[in-house]
Amino acid sequence: MQRLIGLLVFCAALVAGWYWMSYQRFLETPLVVPEQGLVLKVERGTSLQALARRLQGEGVLADARLLYWHARWHELAHRIRAGEFLVPPGTTPPGLLKILIEGRPVEYRLTLLEGWNFRQVMTAIARDPVLRKTLEDAAPEVVMQALGHAGEHPEGRFFPDTYSFPRGTSDRDLLARAYRRMQQVLAEEWAQRAEDIAVKTPEEALILASIIEKETGVPEERARIAGVFTRRLKKGMKLQTDPTVIYGMGERYDGNIRRRDLREDTPYNTYVHRGLPPTPICMPGREAIHAALHPAPGDALYFVARGDGTHVFSATLEEHNAAVRKYQLKR
Known part of the structure; x- marks a missing residue:
């Protein structure tokens, strides 16, 4: 009897040792994933047990039970x-x-462009x-209401940038x-504004910046264009800028x-109405906002496009008309 008991104990030890060695090999053996890695999608409410079975069925994981037992033993399963x-x-x-518990989810990107x-x-x-769609085909006023800004015009309210987000992020989250x-950048730039500017509020600065954004072909001209518009506003001249006309045409x-x-008498036609249009006409970037609040000094009151992205700036109407004939009518 003692020999039998001893034999059973020995066999049990062998089996336990074999399972232990198998368990250790399992823990040390890498998963079967492609060279570029595996993007693993875990739906909300998925249990580790179900996920492990799925991975075993896909040939990624050798033994679903061992992974689940290991996680349970270390209180990680939930x-x-x-x-x-x-x-x-x-x-x-x-x-x-460790990835499923502590890792950062895969992020995607969407770029909203200046202008x-x-x-x-x-x-x-x-x-x-x-992106998860919750505002698809929604009217602008519905979008702003969903963002908690009912009654606010949506134009120019969203900062142009590249936004990273994990799957499951809603369109509302990204817009928010x-x-x-935009509110942060506008506040930062407004706090550092120059003293002698034409705009009186951050809202006016945003509107002017949106016009500068649409008029600027090369970055180094932003401040000069801002200077032209600033001087025209101070003199009570009409801005007479085409992008506002285009926006009003829709x-x-x-x-x-x-x-x-x-x-045409639209609220946005600055050939008809003096001052700024009622709202921004696009999304301005930080550089355009900065230019609106730091206009370049000078005496230019006009500018006309050369056709290569740059402009000719003029102080008098005669000079401006000559530039128009040279670069616009001749072309």
Whole structure:
């Protein structure tokens, strides 16, 4: 009997040792993932047990039970998070758990460009394949209400930048970030504004910056263009800037501005109305906002495009008309 008991104990020890060695090999053996890594998507509410079975079925994980038992033993099974995670080559089962618990989710990017209007912003968001759509086809006033800014015009309220976000982020979340960023940048630039400027409020600075953004072809001219508009505003002259006319035309704009368009009485037509238009006409970047609040000194009251992105600046109407004949009518 003692020999039998001894034999059973010995066999049990062998089996335990074999399982222990298998367990250790499992912990040390990397998962089977592609050279570029594996983007692992974990849906909200997915259990580690279900995830492990899925990975075993896909040939990524050798033994789902061992991963689950290991996680249970170390009280990790209920700490995994939802999201998308990048699993690089060489990742072991314990490393996988660390990624699922502590790793940063995979992030995607969307760029909102300087000079875009609100319609272009919403089109880019609608076309993004990752963002969760909650405002698709919503009217502008509905979008602003969803953001907590009911009654506010959406144009120019969102800062142009590249935004990173994980899958599951909503279009509302991204717009809220862009809105807060614009408010932050505008406040920072307003706090450092020059003394002798034409705009009286951050709102007016944003409107002027949006016009500068649309008029500027080369970055080094932003402050000079801001100077022209600042002097015209101080003198009570009409701004007479084409981008405001184009914005007022809306979807009717076909690439050409005609005489009748310059005479059309829209709220945004600065050939008809003095001062700034009622709202921004696009999203200005920080540089345009800075230029609006730090206009370059000088005596120029006019500018005309050369056709290469730069402008000719003139102090008198006669000089300006000569530049128009040279660079616009002749062309």
